[in-house]
Amino acid sequence: MPIRLYLATIVIVILIVFNVFFILKNTNHEANLPSGGITEASILHTTDAKAFIQPISEASYLPILNTNFPVPDIKAKAAIVYDVNSTKHLYRKNIDQKLPIASVTKLLTAVTVLDKLNLREIVYIPAEVLKVDGQKQDLFLGERLTVEDLLKMILIKSSNDAAYALVHHAKSQNIDLVGEMNKKAQELRMTDSYFKDPAGLNDEAYATINDLIKLVDYALSYPKLWNILSQKTVLITSVDGINHDIRSTNQLLGELSAARLATLRVP
Numbered sequence: 001m002p003i004r005l006y007l008a009t010i011v012i013v014i015l016i017v018f019n020v021f022f023i024l025k026n027t028n029h030e031a032n033l034p035s036g037g038i039t040e041a042s043i044l045h046t047t048d049a050k051a052f053i054q055p056i057s058e059a060s061y062l063p064i065l066n067t068n069f070p071v072p073d074i075k076a077k078a079a080i081v082y083d084v085n086s087t088k089h090l091y092r093k094n095i096d097q098k099l100p101i102a103s104v105t106k107l108l109t110a111v112t113v114l115d116k117l118n119l120r121e122i123v124y125i126p127a128e129v130l131k132v133d134g135q136k137q138d139l140f141l142g143e144r145l146t147v148e149d150l151l152k153m154i155l156i157k158s159s160n161d162a163a164y165a166l167v168h169h170a171k172s173q174n175i176d177l178v179g180e181m182n183k184k185a186q187e188l189r190m191t192d193s194y195f196k197d198p199a200g201l202n203d204e205a206y207a208t209i210n211d212l213i214k215l216v217d218y219a220l221s222y223p224k225l226w227n228i229l230s231q232k233t234v235l236i237t238s239v240d241g242i243n244h245d246i247r248s249t250n251q252l253l254g255e256l257s258a259a260r261l262a263t264l265r266v267p
Contacts, residue, residue: 080209084220095209098192100173103158104207105200108215110155110225112181119148121169122239129164133201138162144239155228157246163198174244188214229253 078094089095122144132138138161140155141144147169153162170177183194193207219225232253236244 009022017068041135060195078209080213082211082213082216084217092209095213096192098206100200100203100205101212102200103206103211105195105198105205106154106158106163107219108181108184108195109163109177109198110151111215111219111222112177112184113147113151113154114222114224115184116175116177116180117147117166117173119146119151122163123147123169124151125165126133129161129168131161132199133160138244139165140238140242142240143242145236146239147237149238150233152228153244153246155225155230156234156248158249159246160201162201167198185211185215188218190214209234226261 046256072091074091074093076093078092078097078099080089080095083090093126123146125139125141125143125145127141128140130139138157138159145165146235147166149160150159150166154166155160167177170180178195178198181198184214185195188211190207190211193211194205195207196202196205230253230256232248233244236246238244
């Protein structure tokens with residue numbers, strides 16, 4: 001009897017050990033299954049499929065600079081090539097240097113006109129806004145044009161007379177257009193810029209390339225402005241029947257998309 005009891009005890013212990021072994025094995029197997037339960041992929045994984053780790057995707061540094069081309073020799077004191085989509089500087093030179101910016105001033109003039117003046121209003125052309133640069137006369141004494149037509153002359157032909165005509169018209173409505181231009185510059189955090197006239201004729205005014213990029217980014221929100229800038233030629237007829245055939249001074253128009261790449265150069 002004691003022998004039978006001894007053998008039965010050994011058998012029970014062996015059975016308990018085997019049960020514990022299989023329970024632990026199944027527990028570990030379930031822990032390795034995906035959260036969605038048993039799938040075809042998990043079955044393959046438990047049979048003859050070999051586990052592997054996928055390589056980490058490497059960062060792309062394209063486009064790569066082609067060193068076969070010489071670095072461009074930019075004669076301008078300051079310059080930038082700026083991608084407005086990625087906000088990346090593709091090329092830059094002295095972007096924080098304060099310099100007179102000439103007719104680039106007219107971009108801020110146009111933004112301010114769109115904010116402050118009614119495009120349908122009629123503007124009378126007085127003598128003091130004629131031939132303001134001492135070189136060419138774009139308007140005629142006493143003729144009348146709309147604010148929008150003068151804005152087109154500013155943006156397409158880069159007319160200095162038209163810019164001063166709008167300052168004169170704004171003054172008649174108690175609006176200091178140049179003062180409003182400087183206010184807008186401050187709103188845009190163009191802290192290294194100051195404007196003294198609407199056409200960029202006064203060399204005491206200044207801006208930096210870095211500030212001008214802020215202006216370009218902001219100006220992109222004005223579809224009217226970019227629609228005008230995209231026109232190569234426009235025939236403007238004043239209220240008095242005087243025709244003005246204006247042509248764009250932008251030699252890159254049609255070559256580069258203004259909505260995708262803004263290139264600014266300061267002489």
